Amino acid sequence: MVAGFPVVCVFVNDMLDNRVLETLAAEGTDLIALRCAGFNNVDIQSASALGIRVVRVPAYSPHSVAEHTVALMLTLNRRLHQAYNHIRNGNFTLQGLLGFEMRNKTVGIIGTGALGPRWRRYCAASVAACWLTTSQQNSTCTELGVEYVPLETLYGESDIITLHCPLNPQTHRLIDDTAVERMKQGMMLINTSRGAVIDTRAVIVGLKSSRIxxxxxxxxxxxxxLFFQDLTGQVIEDDLFVRLLTFPNVLIRARWIMFE
Structure with missing residues (x-):
């Protein structure tokens, strides 16, 4: 398929390891264009050695991602997804649909690149405090009145934690058993970054104990x-994903909605 094509365009789940890159180079490809911001799926060292340039999307719209994050938070808090299904089924009772006021809550943001300041502005009237943690501090965030704290403090004091970090060796399964154990009981966890930042098994344990x-x-x-496929009527063989679907307090919205 790639023979004679100098450019190949790939997406986030396309794995370009050394074997694939060698094949591409042998067939004349010298440029890989990623339709995503992350590039952990590309062996960059091999690409460089083979003379293949790699380009990526500099960033998704931080406004759109921030809005999407807030939408997930409000939907979970006010149980809008459950209420919608109740009404569709003719159930007009109110039990189990009570949320909480976010205005007195502390939000912890992990990763504060382009998104952090936008997210803080959207939530300015909704949260009492906002704590951030990242390897590099963003001056715009500090100007908005937020505070950088150690990761352990963020885990232990945040009512809501939202993830906006890239996937790399330092963030792979950042949310593991130890992280979950440090979190406040009943906290809210939002991930709009990369899936492997979370250890799914650890999060399921946290859901079962109500820590999350x-x-x-x-x-x-x-x-x-799973994503991008219509699996209606088929057996989903991923046991962890199926287990997540059994929790009423879990909302999964397949990503890659087309952000403007």
């Missing part, structure tokens, strides 16, 4: 086998 009271995902650790 709400979970909103638009990415999933093994999404490559």
């Amino acid at each position: 009271g709400y979970l909103g995902l638009d990415v999933y650790e093994q999404e490559g086998d």
Whole structure:
């Protein structure tokens, strides 16, 4: 398929390891264009050695991602997805649909690149405090009145934690058993970054113990086998994903809605 094509365009779940890159180089490809911001799926060292240039999307619209994050938070908090299904089924009772006021809550943001300041502005009237953690501090965030704290503090004091970090060796399964154990009881966890930032097994343990009271995902650790496909009427063989679907306080919105 690639023979004679100098450019190949790939997406986030296309794995370009050394074997694939060698094949591309042998067939004349010298440029790989990623339709995504992350590039952890490309062996960059091999690409460089083979003389293949790699380009990526510099960033998704931070406004759109911030809005999507807030939408997940509000939907989980006010149980809009449950209420919608209740009404569709003719159930007009109110039990189990009570949310909480976010205006007195502390939000922890992990990763504060282009998105952090936008997200803080959207939530300015909704949260009492906003704590950030990242390897590099963003001056715009500090000007908005937020505070950088150690990761352990963020875990232990945040009512809501939202993930906006890239996937790399430092962030792979950042949310593991230890992280979950440090979190406040009943906290809300939102992931709009990359699926493998979360260890799904650890999060399921947190949901079962009610340590995690709400979970909103638009990415999933093994999404490559699920997303972009219509699996209606088929058996989903991913046991962890199926287990997530059994929790009423979990909202999964398949990512890659087309952000403007």
